[in-house]
Amino acid sequence: MKLKSNLKIEIFEFAEGARRAQGLTVIIDVFRAFSVACYAYDAGASKVIATGEVQKAFELKNVYKNVILAGERNEKKIPGFDLGNSPTEIISTEITGKILVHTTTAGTNGLVNAKSAETILTGSLVNASAVARYIRAVNPDMISLVAMGYRGEISAEEDLLCAEIIKANLENRTMNTDKLVRDLKDSSGKRFFLPENRSFSPPTDFFLCTMINRFDFVLKAVMRSDGNIELEPIKI
DSSP, rough: OOOOOEEEOOOOOOOOHHOOEEEEEEEOTTHHHHHHHHHOOOOOOEEEEEOOOOOHHHHHHSSSSEEEEEEEEEEOTTTOOHHHHHHHHHHHHHOOOOOEEESSSSHHHHHHHOTTTEEEEEEEGGHHHHHHHHHHHHSSEEEEEEOOTTTBBBBHHHHHHHHHHHHHHHOOOOOOOOHHHGGGHHHTGGGGOOOOOOOOOHHHHHHHTTTTTEEEEEEEEETTSSSOOOEEEEEE
8 A cells, every 4th residue: 555645754762752652653672572572472372461560460460360471670580470571482482372471671661651652563673564564554644663772771773773674664665674684683682692691681582583574463552451551463
């Protein structure tokens, strides 16, 4: 579908950017929140619920059966949680039919702050083209792309790159995405290869998060009555 000629596309950063976002909004967290959510559904999770608070995650585990708690603070697994914020852990865990309750420093925080958005999608490199196809199908008047950054406070090359890839797709521009993604290994992705980080942030996470366009679905954020957010998969 041809997009509207007056379509406005803006790129923001961090929770402040999420609060400013309007129209169809894509909250982007490549390393690693919204890559994790995609891998969870691909691995058979029945539902992914995002929450901004650790206590709310524990409360949800008391509400539902077959819950897996996944998330991080300062990149490391939260005490009492089953998994960290790692796609490597997701694909190594039997989660078929289970509910993944997920909380992170940046990504889920962006979702809960995008209060002025009309529609909210998650964004990551693993489904960037699917996000662009969804946007084309909806054909909105305004798009906000929010790069959540490292720990929600430092600009992250991978999130800004994902935003630029989506924007270029919508504007029918080409990018050398393969090279740009590979280059992340020498910039924001360097931390995955530091020996001191491997126990909670292994090198395989880098490669899983940068498998561009691996998935053909988007995750739409749907506000729940309990204040948490369900990520609804929509195949595109």
